Amino acid sequence: MPISREYARSLFVDLTKSAAVPLDPDELLHMPGLRRHGHVFFGDVAVRCYKYKARWTYDERDIRAAGGTLAELDMDRDDVVDVQLPPYRDLPERDPEEWQRPNWRRQLVSWMFDGARYKLFREERPYEEGADWQAIGANGLPGGLSWEEFAASSSKYPHLRNIAGTRPLQLLTWSGENWRLPRAYADLLDRWERREEELVARARLCSSCGDRGPYWGEWRTATKEGYATRCPPCSRAAFQPYTGHLRGVPYEKHRRRGSRADDYLCRLCKESQASAWDHCHEHGFVRGPLCGSCNSSEGSRHPNYFLERDGGTLHLLECRACLEERTLPSRYSQYVVREHLMRTERHGRCRKPPYVREVEHADGVHRFHLECSGWHTASNWTRDVTAAEVVLLVQAFVDAALAAQEGRRA
Template structure:
């Protein structure tokens, strides 16, 4: 970070000192200060190596600590195979149990492996906020991803996302997903099906969704096509969205039985187009 003087710098979080001198086209530092910076760099590198080394088998993991997992004595580094051998795998024994129940409070989540990534120690019991049922133990990263990420991102990028959400007995019995995922499925449907007409032909490009709002019993999407400068709207009613959600759930459950990936939402028989 530059200070008030051209020669005053903050290097390696040390206090700004007037240490630099110019010699021709070069900037020089005192030898002792340069050695201090070299020492700081080596200590930092040693800490990175320590943080990425599995504490059991000594395997080297990703540089940025993806294998770090909390323990009662602080954070430790465990590779996925060692985590799998150390922590229990969740078998659904709390399925249908309410998150606020005494049974959940008496069972620690950190004794289990995260049921989504299957690589890290679980940190908390994830639960459905709509119905209150436990879904399973998740590590801090996966738990945050489910709760804070865009619903569409979680459904499309996280393997096993739909089946994890259906660990909630309320969602499973009603063949639905939490309400925050409904608009996401309607959006996925619109992106997959909606195109405008240009010169009597259906545009081949996926539209850009500028805005979506829920009003008068329908999700209204404002769409645009960057290639043809076209704009239009598409309404997906709440009832239609509920049907899309149920179809998505049924496909996820059928794919689980068949051992296949969850398919994308299917194109309906009709869609709305506009003249550009």
């Protein structure tokens, strides 16, 4: 029986109250491995994710089975083993995919040095003070980091301080010479590494031709039934390219007519099956079919990511009103102005572009705070940009994008 993520979390919490391993039930809400392999891990126990009526769900039987297994897991906290942690960034010349593979020991090292870098930044010490922030202290932590500081920095982002749905920092101890973990827990994480590798290896295979795709799941495409793996050639063979036949059609009118986006190839990346009709939320016109990844990047990622990718600006201009008015959705306007200020504003004779962020918007005036990024004494100032100036800057940005398109055609 499919159950919601929220109910699955509540049920899982009840089932694992007596679990010896510290668990993070919020993993059932975040679903960190969804794109890579479609499962949520708690130790070596994998819970499969399902898509039901366009919502991600779980099977109640899977949640009960996982909760029961973890509740019965025996762990003696006094039976500990030394954890041999690798050196910091120990893979400079190996396969880049190696960095993406599950490795809980390397993850612990990464957290420790992240804490040391944060301490360095907070104390405003020059980065050139070099290797001292990487030196391991008597407590096993780098950069003079205390355990209290390490725990405090980790508590700020608890969902990022999990390994396989468990909280290792609650079990990690320092003997004076080595880091230690309960033997049963270390064995559990070793089994998780192997199990996750198996699921990722299976999910990398194209469902049509069997070719193996990139490790991070670039061939994985969100569909109405869940994620599917299909290589770009198979996608281009299976789905038709979008030719712009809905350009200028209002999205609501199109919804009533009911053309399916998943019949098309994503018009932006042109490598994956589309999953949704992207549209301009300010003017209401259809822009075109996008795959789940491209659609998410347009709606939720930072504007610069989308505008700087090939074809991103031109896709936004598929909205008839944006094209005719030579404008962009408002969330992109701030980015255009910010980039303009970074190009044109300087602190005295400093050549480095300043840091720019909008701090106020009132009475048609956008106020930006600028801070010099040079190595000399920092300087702060503000810059007001009127609504009329914003319009002109955005129009110039759009004109440049259209001119570049004409240049490519020529």
